[in-house]
Ligand SMILES: Nc1ncnc2c1ncn2[C@@H]1O[C@H](COP(=O)(O)OP(=O)(O)O)[C@@H](O)[C@H]1O
């Protein structure tokens with residue numbers, strides 16, 4: 001442990017985290033727009049998770065920052081320096097990919113030393129530095145193994161060591177855990193985070209797994225169709241999603257049929273008039289100008305009360321452990337998903353008439369989607 005601590009000190013002493021800025025980054029492949037004006041600033045030493053559906057431009061964003069891809073327009077800044085035209089090998093960026101990209105004919109230590117050799121670092125210094133990094137990722141005893149003699153998790157540790165060998169200013173991780181077993185994924189998630197914090201290295205971590213993003217990142221950047229939708233700390237993203245897209249991508253949302261009134265910024269839902277958070281959908285998006293919209297609320301924020309005179313009815317219950325997820329059919333036939341503490345289920349059997357109450361605070365509103373209450377974000 002003392003060895004490791006001193007190793008960490010040696011490594012971190014040589015570097016402080018850099019600021020990374022994407023400015024109006026644009027990149028198309030033929031008819032496909034991969035990046036559509038991406039703006040994002042990552043603070044020194046911060047871990048930002050890029051989260052978004054497949055094809056939204058996450059990998060392209062990392063590859064342009066690493067210098068493997070040229071943007072059509074826009075600017076990349078590292079510590080204020082424009083690196084848009086700088087070739088990849090001079091960018092000072094380390095990258096780890098989803099699939100193990102180790103050189104199969106090189107041992108673990110030679111894989112880690114590869115970049116050092118390319119940069120002309122002498123043999124003794126190479127050896128010392130690579131050994132230091134193997135120590136750092138907890139695999140000093142596997143220095144002589146070839147990639148096929150290592151597990152997936154061990155290979156990703158070696159890939160991480162290799163990416164850090166040249167003391168990059170920025171670390172880029174493109175779904176580094178996606179190919180691993182669930183248990184290994186959890187362990188490595190924590191290890192990467194600890195290492196990143198100890199080194200203080202500015203890190204961009206791409207994932208399509210919301211739980212991974214929320215559990216690891218200082219801030220989560222949700223991307224959609226080549227643009228940034230919202231970037232915020234995990235709890236803020238969950239509690240105050242800026243848009244319906246973020247709300248439904250991060251966590252679970254119930255959709256409740258509602259009616260937008262006159263242009264006074266309120267909606268009527270479940271017998272309540274509530275202010276709208278953010279933007280009301282435009283008139284063109286509201287079904288046939290009827291004012292029909294959906295209000296988006298977290299399932300646990302909806303209060304369910306057993307009520308003999310209630311006009312809504314519980315039609316389904318799924319046990320989730322501490323909570324139970326209820327499907328409630330509304331008077332007008334729509335269905336709403338709500339989460340209640342499991343201990344409250346004694347008074348809320350399937351078939352029971354109930355009243356649903358929304359929290360008294362501004363709500364997100366989206367255009368009405370038929371036959372659709374609550375959906376999984378991923
Ligand atoms: N080299 C390429 N040639 C053609 N299309 C590409 C290329 N790279 C990415 N794309 C397209 O650009 C879009 C964004 O891709 P990508 O950045 O890989 O998304 P993500 O990593 O979020 O899944 C996708 O539609 C993808 O098919």
Ligand SMILES: [Mg+2]
Pocket residue numbers: 058059060
């Ligand atoms: Mg990708």
